[in-house]
Amino acid sequence: MEADDLSLVSQAQGGDAAAFRALVVRYQRKVYAVALGVVKDPDLAWDVAQEAFVRVHQHLREFEGKSSFSTWLFRIATHLAIDSVRRERRSQKDELDDVAEGDLAEGGEGILATALGNDPRENVLRRELAGKIQDALASLPEKHRTILVLREVEGLSYEELAERLELHKGTVMSRLFHARKKMQAALRRYAGLRAADEGKEESEP
Amino acid sequence: MTRDCIRFAPMIGAREGELSPSDAKALAAHLAGCETCRAMAADAAAIDGMVAEALLRKANTRDFSTFADEVMARVDRAERPGLLAWLRRHRAAAAAGLVPVLAALAVIVYVRLDGGPGPVAMLELSSEGEATTVLQTADGPVVLLQEDGGT
Numbered sequence: 267m268e269a270d271d272l273s274l275v276s277q278a279q280g281g282d283a284a285a286f287r288a289l290v291v292r293y294q295r296k297v298y299a300v301a302l303g304v305v306k307d308p309d310l311a312w313d314v315a316q317e318a319f320v321r322v323h324q325h326l327r328e329f330e331g332k333s334s335f336s337t338w339l340f341r342i343a344t345h346l347a348i349d350s351v352r353r354e355r356r357s358q359k360d361e362l363d364d365v366a367e368g369d370l371a372e373g374g375e376g377i378l379a380t381a382l383g384n385d386p387r388e389n390v391l392r393r394e395l396a397g398k399i400q401d402a403l404a405s406l407p408e409k410h411r412t413i414l415v416l417r418e419v420e421g422l423s424y425e426e427l428a429e430r431l432e433l434h435k436g437t438v439m440s441r442l443f444h445a446r447k448k449m450q451a452a453l454r455r456y457a458g459l460r461a462a463d464e465g466k467e468e469s470e471p
Numbered sequence: 472m473t474r475d476c477i478r479f480a481p482m483i484g485a486r487e488g489e490l491s492p493s494d495a496k497a498l499a500a501h502l503a504g505c506e507t508c509r510a511m512a513a514d515a516a517a518i519d520g521m522v523a524e525a526l527l528r529k530a531n532t533r534d535f536s537t538f539a540d541e542v543m544a545r546v547d548r549a550e551r552p553g554l555l556a557w558l559r560r561h562r563a564a565a566a567a568g569l570v571p572v573l574a575a576l577a578v579i580v581y582v583r584l585d586g587g588p589g590p591v592a593m594l595e596l597s598s599e600g601e602a603t604t605v606l607q608t609a610d611g612p613v614v615l616l617q618e619d620g621g622t
Binding site: 283286287290291294295296298299300302303308312315316317319320323324392395396397399400403414415418419421423424425436439440442443446449450453 | 480481482483484485486489514515517518520521522523524525526527528529530531533535538539541542543545546549
């Protein structure tokens with residue numbers, strides 16, 4: 267039977283390197299996935315993920331178990347990932363989080379849902395779009411990438427996002443809205459092209 | 472497109488329990504009457520979970536066989552700090568170690584300034600411990616004794 271996180275943490279706090287290694291193996295892929303979503307570059311994500319575990323080890327004795335180990339680990343990983351792209355964020359024009367009428371009038375809403383059908387999990391286009399998700403995500407500004415990754419990969423609630431990103435809940439909601447709109451627009455472009463190609467093939471004799 | 476859309480659009484995609492009951496009820500009523508927001512909600516539902524799916528798939532295609540070993544090596548390196556880190560942590564000891572060196576340098580400068588026009592002997596410095604310096608001059612060795620690291 268697998269040891270739970272807290273017992274591994276307890277052993278690691280006592281100097282058991284194998285216990286800490288087991289925690290690394292348990293969470294390495296998910297930490298890497300979070301880092302990759304934020305920093306975009308696979309090698310940088312690898313480095314950020316490793317550094318997150320090093321920092322966790324350095325502060326292991328301070329961990330009191332008030333939150334879960336994974337929450338603590340992902341918090342550190344997120345901060346490191348955000349720090350590593352801070353330069354990029356500084357160089358970008360900071361976009362407002364408010365929702366304005368123009369944000370709602372882009373058009374094209376519903377195309378994705380139509381293209382993906384009633385049972386999206388069984389849809390071929392969905393699988394193909396999944397391959398484009400990373401490109402679409404990479405095209406977003408850092409703050410939109412980060413909030414989408416935290417929401418979707420870590421599964422944080424509005425409240426948890428507000429606490430993690432030090433934002434008001436309302437700002438979290440509107441930032442998520444903008445992030446999703448941009449992601450959907452990028453995927454719609456791909457879905458639209460696919461639909462046109464398929465139509466052309468179908469009309470050919 | 473109404474002002475209500477601006478209010479309700481950010482609520483689309485909220486999970487159960489994340490909105491207050493009154494907001495959830497108002498959102499449902501708005502969606503029932505707003506085609507644009509319904510389409511937005513349908514898009515959000517259609518791609519729900521795809522970001523996590525895509526990133527985890529990417530992570531699963533990468534070879535992680537060396538990851539944990541690399542982490543453990545970095546942990547080891549972090550626990551064995553270099554000279555700079557040691558100096559930062561032991562500023563007082565580092566400063567005390569510098570005292571005899573600085574004292575010796577001060578004597579050299581003094582001897583050179585005070586030597587006048589005549590030839591000044593070659594000086595050879597050696598140190599015994601942290602607080603003793605032997606100064607070789609043309610007139611013979613001069614031993615500089617210090618107590619408690621003072622000059």
